Amino acid sequence: MNKLPPFLLLAALLGLSQCKKNDPYPVDQLPPETQTGQRTFGCLVNGQVWLPRGNSGTANYSVYYDPTFRKGTLNVSAYRYQSESATSRQDIILFSDSISAVGQYPLTIPNHQEALFHGSSGQCEFYQNGNQYRRGTLTITRLDLQAGIVSGTFAFTLYKLGCDSIRVTQGRFDKKL
Structure with missing residues (x-):
């Protein structure tokens, strides 16, 4: 039986240790689901981790709640830059009215309860009042x-x-107001 010299075995092991594997569980890279005002935001967009990143002169993540407007209006918005280019900005915006308590709300009613995504490119932007299918909670x-x-x-x-x-x-x- 032929034995590999020890230095070849060591070189092979070192080479294998440098291989990067894709994380099979991208959800593990998201911030935890907390309820203590930790200032966290994250999600998966088409299976890829999406976190706020970069700065355009305004906060890259904000939450606004007004209990007196439209029976409780919530706006959650975040943006990120995918690269150094100013044209690489993506935005996720959630807004809903009639929120006055813990519970589940649809994101399907134009101008009242919606989810928006900007930054995909050209005609494929998903703006408010756009001609698009939307489903969510x-x-x-x-x-x-x-x-x-x-x-x-x-x-x-x-x-x-x-x-x-x-x-x-x-x-x-999760955010402090």
Whole structure:
């Protein structure tokens, strides 16, 4: 039986240790689902980790809640730059009215409860009032005005004829107001 010299075996092991594997569980790279005002936001967009990143002079993640407008209006928005280019910006925006308590809300009613995605390119932008299919839910897990904390989870799908669909899953946010 032929034995490999020890230095060849060591070189092979070192070479294999340098291989990078894709994380089979990208959800593990997302921030945890918390309800303590941790200032976290993250989701998977078409199976890829999406986190706020970069700065355009404004916060790359914000949450606004007004309990007096339209029976409770919530706006959650985040953006990221995929590269150094100013044209590589992507935005995820969730907004809903009639939110006054913990619970599940649809993201399918134009101008009242929607999920938007900007930044895919050209005609395949998913703007408010666009001609597109949308399905999704926003689940508020904590709405505590005394502590000033709102947190929740979300998932949605956007589709427009001639465009790739946008599937957002495992979404979570947690923020002090």
